Amino acid sequence: MKHLARIGFWLLVLAIGLFSIFPFYYAIVSSFRSGAELFSVAYLPQRLDFSNYAAVFERQPFGRNILNSILVAGSVVAVSLGLGITAAYAFGRIAFRGRSLLLMTILAVSMFPQVAVLSGMFELIRSLGLYNTLPGLILANLMLTLPFTVWVLTTFMRELPKEIEEAAYVDGATPWIVVRRVFLPLMAPAAVTTGLLAFIVSWNEFLFALTFTLTNEQRTVPPAIALMSGSTAYELPWGTIMAASVIVTLPIIALVLVFQRKIVAGLTAGAVKG
Amino acid sequence: MSGAIAGTGVPAPSLVRARRSSLTRSRIRAAWLFIAPTLVILTLIAGWPLARTIWFSFTDASLNSLDDYDFIGFENYLANYDGEWLGLLTEPDWWHSVWNTVWFTAISVSIETVLGIVVALILNAAFPGRGLMRAVILIPWAIPTVVSARMWNWMLHDQFGVINDMLLRLGLIAAPITWTANPDTALWTVVMVDVWKTTPFMALLILAALQMLPGDIYEAARVDGVHPVRVFFRVTLPLIKPALLVAVIFRALDSLRVFDLIYVLTANSRDTASMSVYARQQLVDFQEVGLGSAASTLIFLIIALLIVITLALGRVRLGEDPR
Structure with a gap:
């Protein structure tokens, strides 16, 4: 038994x-x-033929797509963390009127259905002259990452002991100095976690990227892979699509394996979307 | 305001209070300064577009003439032309997409919860290779949704797919199944891929809750010889219920806005279209900004209602004062 x-x-x-x-x-x-x-179906690799990997980059500007994804995700992470840490300090360490309500509103934004802002966002991006550009995508993706960045960082902020900043205030430090000198170093691990999650969200984002770009050169990876087609509509180049999939998934899997513990800590702190 | 009175080392009590309140006031000012950029940006990129979307839903705007439109009231939702009812609320395709979304959410979240608990219980047990296993189950979660949809598309290919090949070899099916094209199997296929992708998330949230449980309860149960299954239903499940509820609500809210998976896995098929797929189709493919915005607004209302209920349930935790 x-x-x-x-x-x-x-x-x-x-x-x-x-x-x-x-x-x-x-x-x-x-x-x-x-x-x-x-x-025919093969369960084991028979030979290493890299022709699909070459074809990915020859048949479409896939290198450009990857660069676009990195630029968009990188900028989104930088802006989210910069704004997120200062906002999280205010939300996590200072008691002010309307704090709970504001925090809840921000949490609510992070649960927004993306499609609910689609036409308004389209109009905004076009009127700013950002249609079919990377800054347009960065702006749109901030809607997805900024709220949960603030939320998760606030959770981490609250866990730090109260005595930390009191000594600094007694010495006459301003709130800005307290954030920069005291909390920035303390928040570094939490920032890595949150930054990683924000990076993954932006790297995987599809609906905005599909709707707010027009040309192959401006696309990020997800729409590029989703719209990859062959010479005819009925014959999809599956080998090439799989090669592209492997290329964009490997770095993410490497990140996840390396930072596994941090990611789990961030997910459970904020219970953000998967 | 300067603190101590010159000459004495100890400040008078009233001055201490004054200094503290001035410090508090300056901190509150700082707090507003610190959150201002975030609030401005969120208003610009979330509040404003949402308001415009709701406004568009009362107009006849189309995608190529976004600046030139007329206010038409509720006609996108419901209108009566010569005794005939028209508008989104009479559109069978819309209701079909609502049904698809609700069905998808109910089934996939239920399966994910049960499987999530099983995986979490396994990962909570001590066995060699547990760390590796925890990393391995994160892989489906980390793969971009579009990519996983494409991977499964290929595995589920009706002629050359590995799933059909496996099932044929095992003798479970007699002929290849057209998984994503057949209306009977298409939505189940979407559920399966979603379960594959998001069960890890569920499992990790539940695992975090399991690891916070006090060990002595289990020790006591073991000493008393209580059957493990009984321990699970009587002790473990009630204790992890709050965490489980949070996980289920987050997953459900996420499932209700599903777009990528269905869009890529089953193309623009009516049989599987979710509410988000329907709204985008109206907006972009048919250029009907008015009608599409009406659908978007309804999706927003449905989800907003659920969010309000969620936040009301979780209010106690959120309203907590900072230390």
Whole structure:
């Protein structure tokens, strides 16, 4: 009975592991196969053929798409963290009237359905002359990352002991100096966590990127992959699509594996979207 | 205001209070300065577009003439032309998308909750390789939704897909299934991919709750010889219920606005279109900004209502004073 339970437990662990990894594994296997090879199913890689990886960059400006994604996600993270840390200090450490209400409003914004602002955002971005540009996407993505950045950082701020800033205030420091000299270093780990989550959200964002860009050169990775098509509408270049998928997923998986603990801490602190 | 009276080392009590209140006032001023940029930006990129979307829903604006439109009241929602009712609320496709979204949310969140608990219980047990396992289950969560939709698209391919191949080899099906094109299986396919992608999130939230449980309860239960299944339903489940509820609500709110997964996995099919897919289709593909905005506004109202309920439930925790 005891042995049976053990075997059952390990089978379950194995099943969960396989279910989690298999799609990505299969994408890698498929990315090394091309042409008629793809018309049969292979469970194991047979040879390393990088022609699909070359084709990704030849047939469309995929390098440009990756650069766009990095620029957009990087800027979004920088702005979110900069604004988020100062705002979180105010929300987490200072009692002022209307604080709870404001914080709740910000939390509510982070639960907004993106589509609810779509036409208004389209008009805003076009009237600012930002349609089909990266700054337009940065602006739009801030709506997704800024609220939860503030929220998660506030949660972390509240956990720090009260004595920290009191000494600084007794010495006559201004709130701005307290944030910069006292809290910025203390918040560094939390900022890494939140920044990573914001990066992933922006890196994965699809609806805004699809709607607010027009040309291939301005697209970020998700719409580029979603709109990847072959020579005819019926014949999708699956090998190339899988190669592109592997290319953009590897760095994210590496980040997640390296920062696993931090990400989990951030997710549980803010219970942000997955 | 300067603090201590010159000559004496100890400030008078009234001055201490005055100094403290001046400090408090200056901190409150600083607080508003610190949150001002965030508030301005959020008003510009969330508040204003939302207000404009709601406004557009009362107009006949179209995408290529966004500056030139007329106010038409509730006609996008419901209007009577010569005895015939028209508008979004009479549109079967809209109601179909509402039904799809609600069905998708109910089924996928239920499955994710049950599987999430199972995975969390496993990861809470001590076994060699637990750290690795915790990293491995994060992989589906980290893969961009569009990419995972495409990966599954390929695995579910009706002719060359690996899923059909597996099932045929195991003798579970007699002929290949057109997973994403067949109306009977399409929405289940979407549910399956969503479960694959978001169960890790659920499991990790539940795991965090499990790890905060005091160990002595379990020790006592073990000494008393209580069956583990009974311990789970009588002790564990009630204790993690608050965390579980938060996780379920967050997932449900997320599922109600589902877009990427359905858009990429099943294209613009009417059988699987969610509310967000329907609204975007009206807005962008048909250029009907008025009608699309009306759909967006309804989605917003539905979700806003749920958010208000959520926040009301969680109010106690949020209203907590800072230390």
